[in-house]
Amino acid sequence: MTVLTTPKTAVRLAAKGRPLREHLFRLALVASLVIALGFLALVLYSMISKGMGRFDARLWENMPSIRRPEAAGAQSAITGTMWLIGLTAVMALPTGILAAIYLEEYADRTRWYNRVIELNIQNLAAIPSIIYGILALGIIARVLGLGFGVLTGAIALSLLVLPIVIISAREAIRAVPPSIREGSLALGATQWQTIYRQVLPAAIPGIATGSILALSRAIGEAAPLIVLGAATFVPFNPESLFDRFSALPVQIYFWITQSREEFHLLAAAAIVILLALLLLMNSAAILLRNRYQKRY
Amino acid sequence: MTRGQRRLSAMTAATFLIALTAACGGGGADTSRTEETGGGAAAQLSGQINSDGSSTVGPLTTAAYELFAEQQPRVQVAVGTSGTGGGFEKFCNGETDIQNASRPIKDEEKAACQSKGITYTELTVATDALTVVVNKENTWAKCLTVEQLKKIWEPAAEGKVKSWKDVDPKFPDEPLTLAGPGTDSGTFDYFTDEINGEEGASRKDYSASENDNDIVAAVAGAKGGLGYFGFTYFEENQDKLAAVEIDAGNGCVAPSVQTAQDGTYTPLSRPLFIYVKNESMKRPEVKAFVEFYATNINRIATDAKYIPLNSEQEAKLKSAVESLSAS
Numbered sequence: 001m002t003v004l005t006t007p008k009t010a011v012r013l014a015a016k017g018r019p020l021r022e023h024l025f026r027l028a029l030v031a032s033l034v035i036a037l038g039f040l041a042l043v044l045y046s047m048i049s050k051g052m053g054r055f056d057a058r059l060w061e062n063m064p065s066i067r068r069p070e071a072a073g074a075q076s077a078i079t080g081t082m083w084l085i086g087l088t089a090v091m092a093l094p095t096g097i098l099a100a101i102y103l104e105e106y107a108d109r110t111r112w113y114n115r116v117i118e119l120n121i122q123n124l125a126a127i128p129s130i131i132y133g134i135l136a137l138g139i140i141a142r143v144l145g146l147g148f149g150v151l152t153g154a155i156a157l158s159l160l161v162l163p164i165v166i167i168s169a170r171e172a173i174r175a176v177p178p179s180i181r182e183g184s185l186a187l188g189a190t191q192w193q194t195i196y197r198q199v200l201p202a203a204i205p206g207i208a209t210g211s212i213l214a215l216s217r218a219i220g221e222a223a224p225l226i227v228l229g230a231a232t233f234v235p236f237n238p239e240s241l242f243d244r245f246s247a248l249p250v251q252i253y254f255w256i257t258q259s260r261e262e263f264h265l266l267a268a269a270a271i272v273i274l275l276a277l278l279l280l281m282n283s284a285a286i287l288l289r290n291r292y293q294k295r296y
Numbered sequence: 297m298t299r300g301q302r303r304l305s306a307m308t309a310a311t312f313l314i315a316l317t318a319a320c321g322g323g324g325a326d327t328s329r330t331e332e333t334g335g336g337a338a339a340q341l342s343g344q345i346n347s348d349g350s351s352t353v354g355p356l357t358t359a360a361y362e363l364f365a366e367q368q369p370r371v372q373v374a375v376g377t378s379g380t381g382g383g384f385e386k387f388c389n390g391e392t393d394i395q396n397a398s399r400p401i402k403d404e405e406k407a408a409c410q411s412k413g414i415t416y417t418e419l420t421v422a423t424d425a426l427t428v429v430v431n432k433e434n435t436w437a438k439c440l441t442v443e444q445l446k447k448i449w450e451p452a453a454e455g456k457v458k459s460w461k462d463v464d465p466k467f468p469d470e471p472l473t474l475a476g477p478g479t480d481s482g483t484f485d486y487f488t489d490e491i492n493g494e495e496g497a498s499r500k501d502y503s504a505s506e507n508d509n510d511i512v513a514a515v516a517g518a519k520g521g522l523g524y525f526g527f528t529y530f531e532e533n534q535d536k537l538a539a540v541e542i543d544a545g546n547g548c549v550a551p552s553v554q555t556a557q558d559g560t561y562t563p564l565s566r567p568l569f570i571y572v573k574n575e576s577m578k579r580p581e582v583k584a585f586v587e588f589y590a591t592n593i594n595r596i597a598t599d600a601k602y603i604p605l606n607s608e609q610e611a612k613l614k615s616a617v618e619s620l621s622a623s
Contacts, residue, residue: 066358067599148346148391226378229348229386233358233375235365244346244374254377257351257507259532259601264509 047275051268059269063235064251069262074270077251079237080150080230081219081277084247087154088161088218093211095158096165100207103166104173105195125163132160133224141228148229149242156224161214168210172203205292212285216278222249248274341371343581348376349383349396350482352526353568356422357396359600360589367588371581380482384571388414393576394586397569398424398482415574417620419586419613421593422602425527425556426487426564428540429512433519436460436467439541439548442491442563448472448522450492454499460520474502475514475523481506487524490563512536527551528601557606567609568602577620590617 062073103121107114136156146152176199184194200207225247232254234246248270255267347357354377361373376383380397387395388409401409401418409416428445430437437460444463447453460467477484479496489495503514508525515521516536530539530551541548544562555561570589576582589596590613597604605613 065362066355067362142389227382229376229378229391231348231374231376232351232354233361233373235361236372244344246374254351257509258355259508259529261532 044275047268047271050265051270051272054265054269055272059266059273064233064246066233069260069266072263072266074248074251074266074273076234076237077246077248077270078273080234080245081248081274083150083238083245084154084157084225085215085219087151087241088157089211089215091154092158092161092165092214092218096162096211096214097169097207099162100166100169100173101195101200104170105191105199121163121166125167128223129160129221130223130227132156133227135159136224137228147242148244149240150238150245151241153225153228153230153245153247156228157218157221160221160224161218164214164217165211168214169203169207172206172210173199175206176202205289208288208292209285212281212288216281216285219277219281220249220274222247222253225250226253248277341368341581341584343371343579345371345373345394345576345582345585346376346392347373347394347396348378348386348392350380350398350568351377352398352424352482353396353421353570356568356596356600356602357394357570357589360592360596361585363592363596363599364585364588368581368584371585373585379480380485381480384408387416387571387573388412390414390573393573393579393582395571395573397571398566399485400569401571416571417574417616419570419572419590419616420567420605420609421570421589421613422568422597423556423605423609424566424568425551425561425603426483426490426524426566427527427530427551428522428524428542428564429515429530429537430540431515431519431521432536432538434521434538437522437540439543441543442545445491445542446493448474449476449488449498451497451499454501457499470520471518473514473518473521474499475511475521476502476504477508477511477525478504478506483524483526486566487564527556527603531601553603556603572620574620574623583621587617587621590614 058071059073060075060078062071063075064077065072103114103118107117109115109118133156136152136159140146140155141148141152146155180198180202181194184198185191189197229244230250231244231246232250234244236243238245252267252270252274255263255270258264347354354375357373358375361375364371364373375396376392377396378386380399383392383395383397384401384405385408386392388405390412395416428440447463448457457463458472459469460472461469463472476487476498479498484498485495488498492498503510505511505514508529511523511525512529512533515523516533522540530537539551541550542561542564543549546560546562549555549561551561551564556565559565572582572586577586593610593613594604604610
């Protein structure tokens with residue numbers, strides 16, 4: 001990058017036209033990367049350095065406490081988050097993948113209703129998460145009477161990630177070359193056999209990656225859960241679908257707003273746990289993609 | 297099976313396994329939780345109590361539960377903090393047993409409760425002193441009158457009162473940096489009502505945050521900073537901020553446990569409430585919890601760093617709970 005600091009060379013390069021522009025463009029790219037990674041490193045560093053002192057067994061073995069911050073833990077929030085993600089995976093993934101198969105393999109795109117569905121799925125993906133919380137509060141918790149248990153929270157998160165699952169699964173299915181389908185059909189396989197035996201196995205790495213990334217989004221959501229009354233203090237683990245629950249982002253938010261410094265350290269330690277969970281899920285996604293990726 | 301098929305089945309199985317393990321993460325199912333072991337005063341009760349509402353009062357109910365759990369470990373209380381307003385909506389929909397509130401119930405909330413046939417009892421459980429804070433380097437504003445505060449915070453001040461000099465010509469020409477709670481907060485409702493004379497009426501050009509620690513940081517970071525929040529946040533940050541004495545016509549009074557309890561810190565000392573659904577009091581675990589809350593109220597308040605009730609208020613609370621239990 002020294003070329004940019006000496007005007008003489010800059011002029012010389014500018015005369016040629018392309019190299020300077022190329023260098024500038026490259027500089028912009030590198031700068032963007034440095035900004036993005038720099039902030040990530042900053043967040044990681046500040047949270048780890050702040051939370052490390054509190055990152056020990058107390059955090060996952062103990063329940064939250066207001067009276068004794070030194071003994072407080074996040075066990076109920078961690079199990080709450082596990083329940084939420086488990087239930088969200090069970091509900092959102094099959095529905096989303098099946099919807100994607102329909103849209104890609106069966107739906108006739110010349111029909112207006114299929115185009116409307118498609119357009120709306122794109123729109124749904126852009127809706128702020130709190131709207132899903134309000135929807136779940138009004139319809140699922142109240143009208144359907146499912147209450148304020150962990151199931152209602154998981155349904156809200158499922159609705160939230162469903163469009164993302166559908167969009168990423170569709171892209172994965174679309175990436176399977178048509179020749180594979182045509183070959184299978186030409187050999188006399190039915191459409192379902194073609195999808196199940198040829199298209200899906202080829203698309204699975206992409207579908208799995210998209211699904212895990214969608215779940216990673218769900219794990220960090222606090223807003224819809226707060227609207228749903230996810231409690232900030234729950235001294236017990238959920239044991240049924242209708243039990244009150246807490247979740248890591250909700251617990252972290254509550255601790256950060258407390259006045260005592262001990263809770264801020266606790267929040268930092270809980271953020272480290274959340275980040276570790278996220279990192280684990282994302283690396284699983286990368287691993288799956290690399291392991292099963294097929295090139296045509 | 298083809299390779300692809302095997303892979304597909306394996307992946308599907310793995311996905312479900314992960315989901316299942318996560319779902320079962322809650323550990324050994326203790327189904328006996330809802331059982332009643334009734335009979336006798338010292339009996340072990342069980343059950344779940346739902347509480348929601350103000351984030352200012354929530355920690356007090358939490359502290360009450362933590363002490364209660366030492367005697368009744370099988371009763372479980374979940375405390376949400378969706379705000380006083382959000383909590384009342386759930387309470388009047390019959391979804392919670394105890395509502396934490398940093399202001400009294402509003403008329404429209406009363407109507408909502410009435411239409412659902414929810415009857416309730418209001419209990420004053422602690423006191424709070426809304427504290428106006430300034431930067432440590434602020435040497436001029438040791439004491440402000442209610443009129444001066446109004447001059448700073450009223451809607452008409454927006455864009456006009458920008459310097460301390462605009463508040464009082466005797467003050468230096470230091471830029472006024474304001475911070476305060478957001479409009480969803482009961483603290484905001486109370487402050488605007490008492491200072492500006494109308495609930496919710498406030499200038500809007502201040503940095504608003506639902507997190508009081510942001511207000512601490514904003515005021516500590518600017519020489520001309522001013523903000524307000526509950527007394528606990530000042531107590532925890534005394535080394536960073538200074539509290540302003542308030543003059544409501546009877547001289548300057550500093551916020552403290554003493555002045556909030558004896559009522560001399562006006563108009564910014566406020567009662568904190570819980571609302572108990574009368575119907576829920578029929579459940580032995582709710583009854584036991586509310587009775588425990590009232591009996592040990594000052595121990596709970598001190599423990600959770602709230603300003604305890606004075607003896608008159610305490611007696612009132614206890615008699616209210618007694619008559620509620622009897623009915």
